[in-house]
Amino acid sequence: MKTYTFSIYRYNPDVDNAPHMKEYTLEVEDNQDLMVLEALIKLKEQDPTLAFRRSCREGVCGSDGMNINGKNGLACITHLSELKSNKIVIRPLPGLPVIRDLIVDMSQFYKQYEKIKPYLINDDKTPPARERLQSPEDRAKLDGLYECILCACCSTSCPSFWWNPDKFVGPAGLLHAYRFLIDSRDTATEERLDELDDAFSVFRCHGIMNCVNVCPKGLNPTKAIGHIKSMLLSRAV
Amino acid sequence: MVKAAGTFGRSGSHDYILLRASSIIIFLFTLFMVGFFAATADVTYENWSGLFANVWMKVFTLLTLTAVLIHGWIGIWQVLTDYVKASGVRAFIQFVFSVGLIVVWLTGLFVLWGA
Secondary structure, three states: OOEEEEEEEEEOOOOOOOOEEEEEEEEEEEOOEEEEHHHHHHHHOOOOOOOOOOOOOOOOOOOEEEEOOOOOHHHHHHHHHHHOOOOOEEOOOOOEEEEEEEOOOOOOHHHHHHHOOOOOOOOOOOOOOOOOOHHHHHOOOOOOOOOOOOOOOHHHHHHHHHHHHOOHHHHHHHHHHHHHHOOOOOHHHHHHHHHHHHOOOOOOOOOOOOHHHHOOOOOOOOHHHHHHHHHHHHOOO | EEEEEEEOOHHHHHHHHHHHHHHHHHHHHHHHHHHHHHHHHOOOOOHHHHHHHHHHHHHHHHHHHHHHHHHHHHHHHHHHHOOOOHHHHHHHHHHHHHHHHHHHHHHHHHHHHHO
């Protein structure tokens, strides 16, 4: 049997004056390798007051983003073995208000997502009877962008988002912004760029690549942000 | 779009271009100065004032001071908007730095052309 020690951020605003870390121990069979989410579910059996979000348990819904041993990630696809330590510290995603324990208020994150108008805009007065066709080359431009599941691991690992969550769109929002800027079927490119050309929305990204380091889907928001900056700059000079 | 009156450029991309352009000028001046000190074994008052007697050197220096003014203004504004959340305090610190940068620029102007 392997023994894991968990130190988990606990805060229930109804009863606690301040957040605190609570220690738990979990015995795991030697031939077993649990995901962090499975471990949390077992710990919840020990202590039913422990609160966290989870849904699909396979890295698709993006519900269980949390800070595991200092790095943001999805609990459901993070093996205990890859943490390379028997001591595991779990905190909520940094920078967002805590509702309870590992559950954060994602309103600010969604507000930024909403700001970039995450839907296709097409001013074509006579839409085609069936679908809007796209060449395989144009479709390929969306790869590495559309896969984002909005788990907020990237934006909440970004200091620019911590300091200005109301003004800086953040890596997740900007990845989606580029997904629509580059879409051959979208006709609102100029309007989208107009909305982004201030000192905060895009340009507060200084390319430290924390977002790339933590993205559980292996996406590269910094690269997408670089493309948006190029689009903005080529209009400006 | 977020409005920002405290910065130097007219937009995010304008700030971005000004920062990069000014950093190129500052880098070139630094390179030139390192080259000057490396190539001059004995730096005396004569060869130092001789260097700054050239019009091109005065222009190059003033250009660099202008680049420092712009680069510093935008840079300080970016740092302050990250770390200082009270707008009154931020405006005061920005005021102090902006005035300081203008004083440096004006001092450079009078030193270069005053003598």
